[in-house]
Amino acid sequence: MKQNVLGLQFDNVTMQEAIRCGEQFLEGDKPAVVVTPNAEIAYDAAQDPTFCELLNGADLILPDGAGVVLAAKLRKTPLKEKVAGIDFATNLLPVFARRGTRLYLLGSKPGVAEQAAQKMCQLAPGLVICGTADGYFQQEAPVIDAINAAKAEALFVCLGAPKQEKFMFAHRPELQTVRLMAGLGGSLDGFAGNVKRAPKWMIRMQLEWLYRLCKQPKRLGRMMRLPKYLIKAVRGQ
Ligand code: UDP
Secondary structure, X not given: OEEEEOOEEEEOOOHHHHHHHHHHHHOOOOOEEEEOOOHHHHHHHHHOHHHHHHHHOOOEEOOOOHHHHHHHHHOOOOOOOOOOHHHHHHHHHHHHHHHOOEEEEEEXXXXXXXXXXHHHHHHOOOOEEEEEEOOOOOOOHHHHHHHHXXXXXXXXXXXXXXXXXXXXXXXXXXXXXXXXXXXXXXXXXXXXXXXXOOOHHHHHOOOHHHHHHHHOHHHHHHHOHHHHHHHHHHHOO
């Protein structure tokens, strides 16, 4: 079931249900797109109808962060739970390993995707990573060719928003073997260990944003979109 939160049509699913959707996509016959807007991205979407429409074209829209879940509650269109992109990706890894799904990692600075691949294989033994590429390419066509040549079935696109969403929708028709692709922002940095996640107690207390802010103070400007998003949710526009 969909839940409209300030224009974005979030899927009202638990993590387990999201993973089941992901598995269904793998059995489909076209590349499905998964997007994971956090409050900052959702705020941008609320300001920009074109971006909002682009995101709403996804097959699965997951609420990445406590801010979106809170906004949904304030709008009286509650969502079951936060389904963070990196957690969604982590939970998919054993599914891929069990099924033999070929996973391609795209994004982040040179070397990061390879480091992330190593960590992912430790998390899910038997995982098949069929290729990696950094996210600082000049031309997109060779990237698509490489993904097709690797016969990737799952693709993690980690270029930051809105670049990754534009990339996925623009190239969906050219991807020959991909059945599931997900825009996951800085997740490869997370897997590689370059950007540490908050301690478990902070995640539990919905304070991951505070941890990120302390670690990367230059995020303050963009993080100001979180309170603006919540104010919008209270006002309803
Ligand atoms: N990135 C990239 N290519 C670009 C711009 C950014 O691969 O042209 C990567 C960047 O290295 C980082 C990720 O995209 O790994 C964006 O991370 P950020 O935490 O800013 O994204 P968010 O998840 O907040 O959208």
